Amino acid sequence: MKTMLRSTALVVLLGLTVPGAVLAQTDHDSHHPAGSAATAEAAAKYAEGTVKKVDKAAGKLTIAHGPLETLAMPAMTMVFRAADPAMLEQVKAGDKIRFTVDKIGGALTVTALEVTP
Numbered sequence: 001m002k003t004m005l006r007s008t009a010l011v012v013l014l015g016l017t018v019p020g021a022v023l024a025q026t027d028h029d030s031h032h033p034a035g036s037a038a039t040a041e042a043a044a045k046y047a048e049g050t051v052k053k054v055d056k057a058a059g060k061l062t063i064a065h066g067p068l069e070t071l072a073m074p075a076m077t078m079v080f081r082a083a084d085p086a087m088l089e090q091v092k093a094g095d096k097i098r099f100t101v102d103k104i105g106g107a108l109t110v111t112a113l114e115v116t117p
Contacts (some may be wrong), residue, residue: 045070045100046100047065047066047069047098048065048097048116049063049064049066049097050063050064050065050094050095050097051092051094051097052077054088056085059081060082061079061080061088062077062078063077063078063110064076064077065077065078070100071103080101081104081107082109082110083104083109087113090113090115091115095115096116097113098113098116100112
């Protein structure tokens with residue numbers, strides 16, 4: 001009988017602690033939305049800059065930019081290729097932008113951009 005009471009007490013005790021642990025984890029997770037690490041990583045890939053020139057014929061942008069963390073480059077002004085010619089229609093000289101750049105076919109290429117206020 002004592003063994004049965006101990007087993008029952010153990011089952012009840014486990015039944016109370018396991019859901020509590022699950023609820024605690026769920027509460028903790030609610031403060032850290034899914035994908036927050038991925039979002040932070042994506043944000044780190046963006047650089048900020050100012051468009052100095054748009055050369056639609058050549059498919060290029062001249063951008064004065066801050067550090068390009070993904071390429072370990074300091075802030076400077078450089079010419080980039082546009083991955084998509086439609087990007088050149090979105091910006092004009094003087095626009096502040098956030099953008100991503102990758103080395104494609106040996107050329108530094110803007111792969112995404114957005115005008116910022």
